[in-house]
Amino acid sequence: MSGKAISFATREYSKEEVLRVLDPLVAEWFSGKFEDLTPPQRYALIPIHEGKNVLVSSPTGTGKTLTAFLIALSELFGMARRGELEDTVYVVYVSPLRALNNDIYRNLEEPLREIRELAEKRGLEIPEIRHMVRTGDTSSSQRQSMLRKPPHILITTPETLAIILVAPKFREKLRSVKWVIVDEIHSLAENKRGVHLALSLERLRELVGRDFVRIGLSATINPLEEVAQFLVGYNDDGSPRECVIVDARYAKRKTLRVVSPVPDLVHTPAQEVTAKLYETLYEIVRKHRTTLIFTNTRSGTERVVFHLKQLARKRGDIPEDAIAAHHSSLSRNVRLDVEEKLKRGELRAIVSSTSLELGIDIGYIDVVVLVGSPKSVTRALQRIGRSGHRLHETSKGVFVCVDRDDLVEVAVMTREAYRHHLDRVHIPRNALDVLAQHLVGMAIERKMSAEEAYRIVRRSYPYRDLPWEDFENVLKFLSGGYGELEEYKVYGKIWYDPEEKVFGRRGKYARVIYTLNVGTIPDEVSVKVLTLDRKYVGNIEEEFLERLMPGDRFVLGGKVYEFVKSDGLTAYVKPAYEQKPTIPAWFSEMLPLSYDLAVRIGEFRGQAFEWISKPGGLERLKEYLKRECKVNEEGAEAVAGYFLEEYLFLRSLGVEKFPSDRVVLVERYRDADGRVHHVFHTLFGRRTNDALSHALAYLASKRAGANIGIAVHDNGFALIYPPGVEPQVSLMDVAPSELEDILKKAVFNTELMRRRFRHVATRGLMILRNYKGHEISVEKQQLSAGTLLRVIRKWEDFPILKETFREILEDYMDIAHAREVLEKVHSGEIEVVDIGLLDTPTPFAYNIILEGLSDVVLMEDKRALIAKFHEELMRKIARAKAQAQAAR
Structure with a gap:
């Protein structure tokens, strides 16, 4: 990327300089309304006025939206006064959310009305500047009236923009576009909606016949240079188009805290930990005016709301109806009602899975609480940025963790947030x-x-x-x-x-x-679960089905079932009541840990073990956690205890190397059923581990002639061998150059392949969702997909097949980083230390093994098992110490 094309704004402009370039009416309105410019306005308004493309990255509440629109409003009012305003579109504003579009519509009404009123006071007659929202919800009569009187400012979504580009009459109204504003660009860039929009913008550029000014608005994202290039694209000769980046990501102060409700997360009974968690949350809500709580799953959201309401009822100091849930499974009316109550300041606590991450205006939030890890620094900062909505206020975030791995993860994440180290965005290529x-x-x-x-x-x-x-x-x-x-x-x-x-x-x-x-x-649907004799059991999500392999067991309606096969959108199971489930029920909702953050946690592990091995090191580790990672006393105790156990146990086995970003520990553990869990401590995030584990499991299944299970975790993975089958693969068995080929074979006959093929075939118009106005059921789409996949498997270059593999390997998994890890293993840059078969796993392996052992719906089971592992471990460490002393 040439240094010239993408540049950072370094010059700040004063309010006077900005007012000089604005239309006199708009300047008068602006100076009467705002005392001063916000950081993004100081840097961005003049470049936009000069016709440059601009990417603005800054937190919520820093005046981004007005930054994007002000120059266009100024020029539109100038044209209106000179009688040059035509019935055509000048500004296209695109956002990923319909709710955000409606917000923007309301937010523009005020300046448009106030500036007109100002004109009338000055005795000026000027035509109205129209702004309208056009999305899939727009009725045909509204669309007709838009043709007669087009909006000067069109507010739309990526999908609707693609449709109006082929609307025979309306597309003509787009030839005059001068500005395109892309809001919340961070939430578009990392998926196919962003890819879709990038192509629409190039088609619009072709229609207009000249460059228009592109303005991108984003919360926290990284790297800004790549996102800027994504926004503006390239010239016909292949040279990158220019863009000025306004980096005001750190314009607001922030305070972050990491809290563990109890100092001992192993021995404290499950009920007590859970009770303490909800009490901690309740106390935070009680001390603040409005608290936004993020859980990572929809089921987590419902649980937190239930328990907070119970506490409110018991204590009587917060009204029960001042606590509400907000997530994507709720109906639109319920969500709108919650948003309105929030804006009116009627709610004390609102609990959300991910639905409130984006910039819809939700009024004033004092503090954001994150239950568990948000899995990336960038996402953590986006969520916390929802608090302290005004510029001079501090964004306040509290992380509450009840799991030791989560605690370590969030501690490092907090340190990285203060150091301004953000995770890199992954933009899909060549879809x-x-x-x-x-x-x-x-x-x-x-x-x-x-x-x-x-x-x-x-x-x-x-x-x-x-x-x-x-x-x-x-x-x-x-x-x-x-x-x-x-x-x-x-x-x-x-x-x-x-x-x-x-x-x-x-x-x-x-x-x-x-x-x-x-x-x-893709159409998200639920999958019917039937027994082999066709008795209805319940429903599961399609994403959950993607993960299932024949033989996997999961809980549904409180009972355990074994997955046999699927046909279209029906999954067939057989009862397995007596057996332990192998797949946790909330699996599909988990966010993956980012690779960048995973590597930093690996580095932290290395540093912690180095300290612990020296006198006074444990105190040093606790102090570091409290000072640099903002962890409370209980949390620091829990983390230090966790590392000390791993250290002492490995030393008792005579192991001198400890898991870190440079050392991959490998261990085997035989469970009570005789199955061997072959655990690889590859702390590289779930997407990378997905690729590594599928490749190794494929080779292991081939060698063993048996089905090998997989448990994937952000901190590593386990291959699960049936009783009587011994592990026989290592990371050295997969050459980096062969990884892609092995993975294609590994995923071809899976549910994941069948689902993703349907999604890709639907996007590629090979399977239609709607034909001549008739909705085609997802059930039918899936059956067609199954048939077509069998037909086309012989054509390797078939675009839909090729894209399905690309999507799975690059977007769903992370083949690039998996290859990088294998290269480092093969070159010796990462050392693999195999510690053999153990009758109790190392503490760092607990969560990886639990991923493949028991359903975590039953939190009690999980805790009981960890406590049991822990007792065995402490006995072993004590025995090793006694032997060492006797030998002296």
Whole structure:
């Protein structure tokens, strides 16, 4: 990336300098309304006025939105006064949330009205500047009136923008666009919605015929240079477009605390830990006006609300109805009601899974509490940034942890947050399903040369390196080039002439098909669970089904079932009441730990063990945790005790190397059922461990001729061998260059592959969600996907198959970092220390083994098992000490 194209704003401008470039009316309104500029405004307004692309990254409540709109408002009012304002769109504002769009609409009403009133006072007659929201919720009568009187400021979503680009009449209104504002860009960049938007913006650029000013708004994100390039893309000659980055991420002060409700997280009975957790939360709520509590799962949200309400009822000092839940499974009306109450200041506590992370205006929050780890520094800061909404206020965050691994993770995360070390964003590359959708869109617009379309596509950041062969294969697929697919009702949506290299739309339904099937978010559905004799058991989420392998056992409705197979959206199980479940029920909702943070935790492990091995080291570790990581006394005790146990146990075994970012410890543990858990302490985050574990389990299954189970954790993974089968693989068995090939074979016959193939085939318009106005059930889509997957497996270059593998290996797993880990193992930069078979696991292995042992719905079981491991461990350490003393 050339240094010239992307630059950081270094010059601050004064309020006077900004007022000088604004339209006199807007300047008068602004100076009467605001005492001074906020940090993003000081740096960003003049570059936007000069027509430069700008990416603004700053916390909630720092005036980002006004920064984005002010210059455009100024120019629109100037045009209105000069009588130059036409019935056409000048500003396109895109955000990922409909709720945020409605917020922006309301927030713009005030300046537009007040500036007009000011004009009238000055005796000026000026036409109205219109702003409207257009999303999937917009009625056809509203759409019609928008054609007659288009908004000057159009507020929309990525999906709707793609649809209006092919709307024959309305697209003409977009030729005048001068500014495009992309809000909450951090939540778009890391998934296919962002990829989709990047292509839409290049198509819009083609329609307009010149560059427009792009303004990106983001909360905390990293690296800013990459996100800026994602926002602006490239010129036709391949050179990066320019962008000025306004980095005001640290404009607000923050205070963070890490709290463990009890000093001993092993021996304290489960009920007591749980009671102390809710009391801790309740005390925080009691001491503040409004508290926002994040749990990582929807079920966690419901539990916290239930217990807080119980305490409120018992103590009587907080009204019960001042505590509410907010998550994506609740109906829209319930969510809106909660948001309104929050804005009116009627709520004392609001508990959310992830739904309140983005910038919808929710009024004033004093403190944000995070139950458990948010898994990345960036996400932690985004969540905590919701508190102290005004610029001069401090964002206040409290992490509450009841698990030792969580405690270590959050301690390091807090230290990194103060050091401004953020996790890097992962932007999907060369997604062929999204490309297919856009090529159909381009074909609807006009007959087009393939080379021209290729040039437009490659201007966008996610397709910068797209090979021509892949591009042409997508055209071949879309134009029915794989003939035998017609038997399965997959017909060409476009025509393509490979000789002349031109393509266009085929059939009169192309536009309807495109409009009804546009978008990247798969239909989320629940899966029916039946016994083999077809008795209904209950429902599970599709994401949960993705994880299941035949033989896996899980809890549903309080009973244990073994997964046998799935057919479409039905999972077949057999009762396994007497046996332990192998898959925790909340698995699908877990956020993965980021690779960057995982490596830092590995470094911290190394440092902690080094201190503990020296006199006075334990006190030094506790002091460090309290000073640098803001951990409370109880938390520091719990972490120090955890490391000391691991250290003493490994020493009692004669092991001199301890797990860190440079040492991967490997151990084996035989459980009560005779199964061996082959544990790899690879602290690299769940996505990386997903890739490593699937590759090793595939090799192990081949060698053992048996099904090998997998338990994946952020801190490592375990391969679970059936009784009588001994482990026979190591990390050295997978060459970095062979990883991709092994993983493709490993995932091909899994539920994960079948589900993801349906998602990709739907995005790539191979399977339609809606045909001629008829919704096609997900059940039918899945059956089609199953059939098609069997048909196309022989064509390796088939775009939909290729994209399914890419999505699983790069976006769902993290093959790039898994390869990096293997390279370091092979070169000796990471040392693998195998400590053999143990009859009790090391403390760092507890959570990894529990992941594959018992269902954590039963918190008591988990604690009892950890306590049992712990007793055995302490006996062993004592015995080793006694032997050492006797030997002296």
